[in-house]
Amino acid sequence: MPPPPAAPLTVGVLREQSREERRVALTPDGAARLVATGVRVVVEQGAGQAAWFSDEEYAAAGAQVAPCAALLDASDVVVCLHPPAVLHALRPRHVLVGLLQPLLDPRLMQRLADAGVTALSFDTLPRTVSRAQSMDALTSQASVAGYKAALVAADTYGGFFPMLTTAAGTTRPARVLVLGAGVAGLQAIATCRRLGAVVTAFDVRDSAQSDIRSLGGTVLDVGVTVVSEGGYARQLTEQEQAELTAAVADSVSGFDVVITTAQVPGRPPPLLVPAEALARMAPGSVVVDGTAGDLGGNVEGSKAGTTYVTDGGVTLVGAGALAAQVPRAASTAYARNVVALVGYLAPDGALAVDLDDEVQAGLVITHAGRVVHPAVAALLEDSA
Ligand code: NAD
Numbered sequence: 001m002p003p004p005p006a007a008p009l010t011v012g013v014l015r016e017q018s019r020e021e022r023r024v025a026l027t028p029d030g031a032a033r034l035v036a037t038g039v040r041v042v043v044e045q046g047a048g049q050a051a052w053f054s055d056e057e058y059a060a061a062g063a064q065v066a067p068c069a070a071l072l073d074a075s076d077v078v079v080c081l082h083p084p085a086v087l088h089a090l091r092p093r094h095v096l097v098g099l100l101q102p103l104l105d106p107r108l109m110q111r112l113a114d115a116g117v118t119a120l121s122f123d124t125l126p127r128t129v130s131r132a133q134s135m136d137a138l139t140s141q142a143s144v145a146g147y148k149a150a151l152v153a154a155d156t157y158g159g160f161f162p163m164l165t166t167a168a169g170t171t172r173p174a175r176v177l178v179l180g181a182g183v184a185g186l187q188a189i190a191t192c193r194r195l196g197a198v199v200t201a202f203d204v205r206d207s208a209q210s211d212i213r214s215l216g217g218t219v220l221d222v223g224v225t226v227v228s229e230g231g232y233a234r235q236l237t238e239q240e241q242a243e244l245t246a247a248v249a250d251s252v253s254g255f256d257v258v259i260t261t262a263q264v265p266g267r268p269p270p271l272l273v274p275a276e277a278l279a280r281m282a283p284g285s286v287v288v289d290g291t292a293g294d295l296g297g298n299v300e301g302s303k304a305g306t307t308y309v310t311d312g313g314v315t316l317v318g319a320g321a322l323a324a325q326v327p328r329a330a331s332t333a334y335a336r337n338v339v340a341l342v343g344y345l346a347p348d349g350a351l352a353v354d355l356d357d358e359v360q361a362g363l364v365i366t367h368a369g370r371v372v373h374p375a376v377a378a379l380l381e382d383s384a
Helices: 028-036 055-060 068-074 106-114 130-135 137-156 183-194 208-214 238-252 275-280 327-345 358-363 374-383
Strands: 010-013 040-044 064-066 077-079 095-098 118-121 164-166 169-171 175-179 198-202 257-260 286-289 306-309 315-318 364-367
Touching: 010 068, 028 040, 028 055, 028 327, 040 055, 040 068, 055 064, 064 068, 077 327, 095 327, 106 118, 106 364, 106 374, 130 327, 130 358, 137 183, 137 257, 137 286, 137 315, 137 327, 175 183, 175 238, 183 198, 183 208, 183 257, 238 275, 327 358, 358 364
Parallel strands: 010 040, 010 077, 040 064, 077 095, 095 118, 175 198, 175 257, 257 286, 286 315
Antiparallel strands: 118 364, 164 169, 306 315
């Protein structure tokens, strides 16, 4: 007698719990792509609602729609954006995939390891490996965030971004400064340029200068750049950071709008715009801090999700989760990363965790009861 057919790999899509999070990890289109490869998809009821993807659309794409408990019962792979509220319900057979921020919360990774869960995080994907690029959720989401940062800045600013010529005269274009020219910053530069602003930008990585110029931006020369390490900026020494902050502070008063996107992986965002620099900006200027969060931000006093006007009349927008504010585009891009990752992990429909594979060695944080990602394990050891 032939062996019974193996059960199809089942991917469960969780509904995000935070009120600000409007993205969903898999769209109906992404579900249809997985279903077409023989994967079963179960979507938590209402998971796509905040991004205007209805349960009916998922069902039409061939997915099942179910409550959370039934989804967890049925799933092998559980996909999400943020670490889910249902961590306690995950079992050793589950593979959890998301933007889990393992370097910022290594203890949570230890909990997942203790529960026997295999956790994969897009945050630690080796991004420069070409076969990993279709799974690069940091890039897909940062790109959406940079676009939205530019729109928030343009919407908040009380003037035009483009030069406009009317019968009553000509307005000069807005002068925008973008700090941090990685994925988000470059998209912010490109979007501000499309809106007609004159854009200057700065990044501490020397290699970012040609990217800034290629988008029509001018490089702000503050006399501090470093050779990048593995594509990322290294953390600056205290003295370098102090010189940089002072030089940027001297420059910001010449701009109508400042957008900040500077990050160092696994570290608090560097302070680039101190309060005294804000105080020097003209009334009516706008600062959008795209890095504002629990660990601080690039701008002194910025707070995620909070906008206020300083005594000097500068509007400071602590931007919070920008990609979540463009939920359809961001979810669509993230879903493509998820589909690519499932295809990579289970090319024949069966999951195969292989820590000797360079891409998986970056992605897999916990497996077989251990924290296997070296950087996360090192953080846990340091804090023991
Ligand atoms: P990121 O979000 O970690 O940081 C954003 C930017 O802030 C970076 O460009 C960084 O250099 C900059 N920064 C850090 N400290 C700074 C400071 N003190 N002052 C000013 N700027 C500062 O970075 P990211 O957007 O994720 O991209 C990092 C790099 O990875 C870039 O070179 C990007 O092009 C590269 N990348 C490569 C690939 C690929 O090869 N497939 C994919 C994605 C990103």
